[in-house]
Amino acid sequence: MPKPLRRRLAPEARRREIVEAAERLLQAHGSRVRVEDVVREAGVAKGTFFLYFPSWDDLLETLRDRLVAEFDTLYPLPTEVDGPVDWPAVIDAQAAAFIDFASARAGIGQALFHSDFAERRPLADHAIVRLAAIVRAGQEAQAFGPVDPGPTARLLYAAIDEAAHAVAAGADRAAMVAALQTLLRRTLAP
Amino acid sequence: MPKPLRRRLAPEARRREIVEAAERLLQAHGSRVRVEDVVREAGVAKGTFFLYFPSWDDLLETLRDRLVAEFDTLYPLPTEVDGPVDWPAVIDAQAAAFIDFASARAGIGQALFHSDFAERRPLADHAIVRLAAIVRAGQEAQAFGPVDPGPTARLLYAAIDEAAHAVAAGADRAAMVAALQTLLRRTLAP
Amino acid sequence: MPKPLRRRLAPEARRREIVEAAERLLQAHGSRVRVEDVVREAGVAKGTFFLYFPSWDDLLETLRDRLVAEFDTLYPLPTEVDGPVDWPAVIDAQAAAFIDFASARAGIGQALFHSDFAERRPLADHAIVRLAAIVRAGQEAQAFGPVDPGPTARLLYAAIDEAAHAVAAGADRAAMVAALQTLLRRTLAP
Amino acid sequence: MPKPLRRRLAPEARRREIVEAAERLLQAHGSRVRVEDVVREAGVAKGTFFLYFPSWDDLLETLRDRLVAEFDTLYPLPTEVDGPVDWPAVIDAQAAAFIDFASARAGIGQALFHSDFAERRPLADHAIVRLAAIVRAGQEAQAFGPVDPGPTARLLYAAIDEAAHAVAAGADRAAMVAALQTLLRRTLAP
DNA sequence: AATGAATGAGGTTTCATTCAT
DNA sequence: TATGAATGAAACCTCATTCAT
Numbered sequence A, B, C, D: 001m002p003k004p005l006r007r008r009l010a011p012e013a014r015r016r017e018i019v020e021a022a023e024r025l026l027q028a029h030g031s032r033v034r035v036e037d038v039v040r041e042a043g044v045a046k047g048t049f050f051l052y053f054p055s056w057d058d059l060l061e062t063l064r065d066r067l068v069a070e071f072d073t074l075y076p077l078p079t080e081v082d083g084p085v086d087w088p089a090v091i092d093a094q095a096a097a098f099i100d101f102a103s104a105r106a107g108i109g110q111a112l113f114h115s116d117f118a119e120r121r122p123l124a125d126h127a128i129v130r131l132a133a134i135v136r137a138g139q140e141a142q143a144f145g146p147v148d149p150g151p152t153a154r155l156l157y158a159a160i161d162e163a164a165h166a167v168a169a170g171a172d173r174a175a176m177v178a179a180l181q182t183l184l185r186r187t188l189a190p
Numbered sequence E: 001a002a003t004g005a006a007t008g009a010g011g012t013t014t015c016a017t018t019c020a021t
Numbered sequence F: 001t002a003t004g005a006a007t008g009a010a011a012c013c014t015c016a017t018t019c020a021t
Helices: A011-032 A035-042 A046-052 A056-074 A087-103 A106-113 A116-120 A126-140 A149-168 A173-188 B011-032 B035-042 B046-052 B056-074 B087-103 B106-113 B116-120 B126-140 B149-168 B173-188 C011-032 C035-042 C046-052 C056-074 C087-103 C106-113 C116-120 C126-140 C149-168 C173-188 D011-032 D035-042 D046-052 D056-074 D087-103 D106-113 D116-120 D126-140 D149-168 D173-188
Strands: none
Touching: A011 A035, A011 A046, A011 A056, A011 A106, A011 B116, A035 A046, A056 A087, A056 A106, A056 A116, A056 A126, A087 A106, A087 A126, A087 A149, A087 A173, A106 A116, A106 A149, A116 B011, A126 A149, A149 A173, A149 B149, A149 B173, A173 B149, A173 B173, B011 B035, B011 B046, B011 B056, B011 B106, B035 B046, B056 B087, B056 B106, B056 B116, B056 B126, B087 B106, B087 B126, B087 B149, B087 B173, B106 B116, B106 B149, B126 B149, B149 B173, C011 C035, C011 C046, C011 C056, C011 C106, C011 D116, C035 C046, C056 C087, C056 C106, C056 C116, C056 C126, C087 C106, C087 C126, C087 C149, C087 C173, C106 C116, C106 C149, C116 D011, C126 C149, C149 C173, C149 D149, C149 D173, C173 D149, C173 D173, D011 D035, D011 D046, D011 D056, D011 D106, D035 D046, D056 D087, D056 D106, D056 D116, D056 D126, D087 D106, D087 D126, D087 D149, D087 D173, D106 D116, D106 D149, D126 D149, D149 D173
């Protein structure tokens, strides 16, 4: 049995390895994953885990922040500096992007957003705030009707999230995207 | 001295006692509730619990079925035997009913539908099927537009559920209902 | 391998078995003893331990209370109902009794009274209060001089305890008892 | 960029830094202090600690030796070269000195002398030997009575230590010193 | 049918000590 | 000499489930 030898890494690198190991496992097995599994996957000792994360929930929180930041980076909101924005198209694109992003990460999504963890450590509604901002900008540009942005953004986000969930569960992507776009466009129509 | 055997109740009654004890506790404390808590609340021994439910998850499943059936009984769908049906009004009424029903049972809802349990034991999409039926009936009556009933029902259900969640969490009920009705009517408009 | 079969006992009996197993081990190995050791010695599962004691320190506290009560029962203080009391003799007898009692339980004494546990869960100074009561009664009976009972009792208890410790560690019992009795009688002499 | 090597200090100085950091922390927090805390306080790496002390207990032993030596230096025993010695006064003075010395270092005292460490690494009874020497010298000078020096010194030390402990815990210093001096003088009186 | 004592695998977390750099 | 990332055994504790009574 080849002893797996102690590899010394820069803290950020080791931390990232653990995070990525967790990501892989959560993706595959959802919230059944435990510290024990993560350290095996990452090839580190159990103590090493707690060197980087005070508790299991702190790892999940890190993962959640990472995921949110990653989406924001991949799909930034347009600004008006480059000319007028086609807000309906933006909503469509963001929704489609979210579906693809989230349905490709269904296991993680379940573990982070639809599990007991989400209940224990509620998330500031970043995605909803983001959506509400789009709605308000579209309203200012006369592209959207006079819906109440806050509550509406919340409902739309739920629909988008559900679409991602459905696609991940095997639903027809094209049908879901079409239904979602109908819902979005009609709800926000002037 | 013969033990004071608790034979007071017929099996069905005993089973119901346990179920109702669980309901009360889940409502109050969500998915943190344990077998231990339920048997204490129900006034039965731990073993008795497993006499009636092979596992904890089976109790939750029972609870889920009960909840679904209760809603269906309280808010039955109209049939056309009594004359034409105002389908948009039906959707509105069902949505409002759901919001009130679910937001009054937020703890249970969390434990049954937004927890690890929901993942372990996925639910046949009863509520969505029901909504799709309404959509189809409305379409046949020319009251709704040509949306794809299955996917659309799924998205609408997500929005309705989210509205209930938001109301339970303290959001303004009137604003949520208004936003939701806008979304429903516009999405389904002919 | 003969599976050790599950023995069902009355709670008090099982609790006593655990306590006594702990007593044996602490006597032999002092504060190195762990939950794991106790359950093995008692022949119960780990969970059973925590069924009876919320934490390890709670077991130690139980042991401490037991020990104190046992001494009080074995060597009760005399009352004046049966005629005048020879207080110097009482002090001598109590001290000798304590030495024998405690030196026969040195391991336990260490774990309960001279360990980090004693620091974490300080004990109400039962033994000192008891000694102070004897000093005061002796003073009222003109048998003892005008020392300050509280502080003096504290110092005398320390001396008695140390004598027990020394005897347990192999010191000559007769010499320790003699030195202690000299100290007690002279300190308290009228 | 070359690492800022901390070669500032000679080994002896570095070692003393660690010892003093430990002293400060033990004084403040007793036996709860860990290696981690000490190295942070001393500003050295964890490995450095084990370069100077093979184990945690070795540090504590060093600390103990230091403390004993410090007391001996601060309060040396008188010799007869300068004329006759007032042995009862010496005992009183040493006791009072010990009380002040030890009660000002209660945290350290707990960690070194009243903890599991004291059990793991028993101390050669330096303080007791010292006290016995005083008793014997006093006896030779006819200042003390015919008590058994060894056992008596042990008991007296226990009383003195307890007095320090009590003062540190908030007891009235004057009352404790008075009670202790009564005990010492009477026990040793000719 | 009912009980509740007992189980034990599984979970998180701690920390003195090691060792690659 | 110094560092600090890494280790891993060991600790405490939980709780769904079992089974002798």
